[in-house]
Amino acid sequence: MFGVLFAVLTLAPAAFGCGVPAYPPIVSRVVGGENARPYSWPWQASLQYYSNGNWRHTCGGTLIATNWVMTAAHCISSTLTYRVFLGKYNLAAEEEGSVAVSPEKIIVNENWDPQNVANGYDIALIKLSEPVPLGAQIQLGCLPPAQSILASNTACYVTGWGRLQTNGPLPDDLQQxxxxxxxxxxCSKPSWWGTIVKASMVCAGGDGIISSCNGDSGGPLNCQGADGRWEVHGIVSFGSSLGCNYYHKPSVFTRVSAFISWIEKVIADN
Structure with a gap:
């Protein structure tokens, strides 16, 4: 943990730790997604690609150091030009305090196999071409302790600009x-995901009502620790091909705590 902690401490102004938003999220037991409070998930990134003169949102991401964003490996294509948008709430609006930064380099986990998502290792790190300024709208997400496992029924929030339901519209406002x-x-029972889900993954949902959906990929699963700080325990990886809110097919996330040493090594080496 020290590598990441040291990087965060040396890069971040003292006023800003990680996982404590200036605008705390409004957390309720609402069933179904809802508009997030603006800037209440200030480590949320929008990964966008350039196409026909426009930038288009493709995936989410998490700011984990002032010049590093964590996302899913399946979000990355070697043929596309990307930018990372931070400090955003409404993707369709001009928002003061938001910044768009181009990647300096993108490192996909070496064990990732695009032909086999269920193999795991769905994680990538984007080194930004310049550090972003931290403030009320842009803050760092906390990483969980290495190898930590969430208890069953822990309440977490998935956030992103993904589709509102299967084949549904893409929202402008950030959803939670x-x-x-x-x-x-x-989750690994045959009637759930069976052998498709690995121990290096986190399952959440499966009630047939709320789930991540297309466009949420790469974004964070935010879980509040005992100290009140939010930790990013998951990266949206995959869901059921049957639909976004399918019963007993919870959203599946890359378990961040399984990749702490990999994250530390990539940041140290780059």
């Missing part, structure tokens, strides 16, 4: 959805 963690033992 309450998801309860499903432990690995349950």
């Amino acid at each position: 959805g309450l998801l309860l963690v499903v432990d690995y033992e349950t």
Whole structure:
């Protein structure tokens, strides 16, 4: 943990730690996604690609150091030109305090196999071409302790600009959805995800009502620690091909705590 902690401490002004938004999220037991409070998930990034003269949102991401963003490996294509937008709430509006930064380099986990998402390792790190200024709208997400496992039914929030339902519209405003963690033992049962889900993943949801959806990929699963800080325990990886809110097919996330040493090494080496 020290590598990441040291990087964060040396890069971030003292006034800003990680995981404590200037505008705390409004967390409720609302069933179904809802508009987030503006700038209440200030580590949320929008990964965008350039196409026909426009920038288009493709995935979410998490700011983990002033010049590093964590996302999903499946969000990255070697043929596309990307930028990372931070400090955003409404993707369609001009928002003061938001910044768009181009990547200096993108490092995809070496074990990632695009032909086999269920193999895991769906994680990538984007080194930004310049550090972003931290403030009320842009803050760092906290990483969880290495190898930590969330208890079953832990309440977490998935955030992103993904589709509002299967094949539905893409929202302009950042969405949040309450998801309860499903432990690995349950999630790996044959009637759930079976052998597709690995121990290096986190399952959350599966009630048939709330889930991540297309466009949320790469974004954070935010879970509040006992000290009140939010930690990013998951990276949106995949869901059911049957639809976004399918019963007993919870959203599946890359478990960030399984990749702490990899994250530390990539940041140290680059």
